[in-house]
Amino acid sequence: MSATAARAHAPARGAVRFEHVTKTYMPRNGRPGTGVTALDDVTLDLPAGRITGVIGRSGAGKSTLLRTVNLLERPTSGRVLLDGEDIATATGPALRDLRRRIGMVFQHFSLMASKTVWENVRLPLRLAGVGAAEADRRVAELLELVGLDHRADAYPGQLSGGQKQRVGIARALVQDPEILLCDEATSALDPETTHSILALLRRINRERGVTVLLITHEMGVIQEICDEVAVIDGGRVVEHGPVWRVLSAPAHGTTRALLHSFRRNSAEELEAEVADVEHGGGARLVLRFDGLRPVDVAAVVAHLQHDAGSPVQLLASSVSPVQGRPQGHLVLAAQAPDAGALLERARAVADRVEVL
Ligand SMILES: Nc1ncnc2c1ncn2[C@@H]1O[C@H](COP(=O)(O)OP(=O)(O)OP(=O)(O)O)[C@@H](O)[C@H]1O
Ligand SMILES: [Mg+2]
Incomplete structure (x- = not known):
């Protein structure tokens, strides 16, 4: 059986739970009470092996929420649990292991311009001390998965936006994470390229059992690949449920407004x-x-x-x-x-x- 076929029924991995998460950004030398509350008592479950979309307007707190998962932001209060374990308390080897379990895809790709596609994807493995032969094997597998094995020696500047994002996805997966965080991963791409990247994310989710948290301001992205959706407004989750249900009977005004501007019906x-x-x-x-x-x-x-x-x-x-x-x-x-x-x-x- 090929590696891909073996993974076609991969078990679900990596459940995330946000528990009363609040995040207040304090201005430098700020007086008490002058901070920006980006997240306000967010409690939300991301089921293992599912694609959960978080949608909201600009400034709603989407990126802040996503960034608490890999500790790019620390909650001011509340907890983020990965398979029941509080990630904020992880230090040393536990923190390194945690970072390996979480991959991230960025809106603007964040590739190193001076390194080739191959080197960009391989970099996290080098930093993690993975041996050369094993690293090469994994990079080759991932570049094949994202359809870029023929561009291994190209530099990011020689690639289209969609191809750059494929490199970003390969790099995010190279340590075999359980959770993939995608912050507006398709917002810089045209509609056709968006479809192909979303299809790739869907395939990865299904074949590898990876839990996906996907942030977007586009209802089309939610409709196309998400299983669950949470609507966030002013730092609060105002609606949450299976996509078909939230889209057929939106209960909150923000959901209705986002849906309305998408469907125009x-x-x-x-x-x-x-x-x-x-x-x-x-x-x-x-x-x-x-x-x-x-x-x-x-x-x-x-x-x-x-x-x-x-x-x-x-x-x-x-x-x-x-x-x-x-x-x-x-x-x-x-x-x-x-x-x-x-x-x-x-x-x-x-x-x-x-x-x-
Ligand atoms: N590092 C920071 N320092 C201070 N305030 C911040 C910081 N990052 C975000 N904010 C504020 O927190 C709030 C939420 O920001 P966040 O980036 O999470 O929103 P978002 O939903 O991702 O928006 P967008 O769709 O524009 O990316 C905003 O009011 C923003 O100005
Ligand atoms: Mg954002």
Whole structure:
């Protein structure tokens, strides 16, 4: 069996727990009470082997939260536990071991410009005192994993942004960590490259069982690869749960606002979207799906068509699976003799129905 196949069912590793974590940045020579509270009593679990996304606006405290995991920031109060062990109390060899168990990927890659791809990925191993043959074996394996084995001798300046991030990911994984921290890892990349990097992170998560904490301000990133999402606002976690559930029924205003600017699917926005689509007249309905049931678009249209007794036209569709549960909307035009009956039928097949 190849190494990859052996890892296809890798067991989940590395659970993280934030317990009442507060972080106040004090200005230099600051008077008491003048600090910035970046995290305010955050309690949150990152299940082992899952991808948890943390989303929030700029300044919400996302990076501060992520950086408490590898002690780039120390909580002012509260604890961060790795598999039940308080990481702040680790010192000496325990601290070194802890750092090995946590890899980090940065927004701007943080590669050494004067070193080749190979040397950049190998550097953490050299610092950790891993023997040359073992180090070379691991670097080769990782560069193959991220699809850059053919660019081992290139310098970062000769690579695209997406390739640089692949090097960053290989370097983060080279010590076989249990936890991968990604702070806006795709924010500097175009949409297509973002997809390919997110797909790579997903694969790594599945094949190696690595727990991923991913920070982003983009709901698209959350929808694309996360299992769980926590929404952070003003240093507090205001909402947390499985992605499909939070996206289908956001409970907090901040979540709704972030989702709204991502989906652009209010009645007014849909009205504008279909304004120029020609149709045979009649009522225009918006059918919304919250991931609570399977959705067969053709069957929905046929169902209403049968009732309306005249053609039902599909004007717009955005139904796509979130964690395998279809969410989104259909905009339909139907000439129905009995508009009330049509609405009733629509309500039977969709979670919410509006008339445009
Ligand atoms: N080293 C620091 N010293 C003082 N204040 C800081 C420091 N780092 C962050 N802050 C403040 O803490 C708050 C949270 O910052 P943080 O960087 O965690 O936010 P963020 O959610 O990652 O924002 P962004 O999306 O812009 O990266 C902000 O008000 C920020 O100004
Ligand atoms: Mg940040």
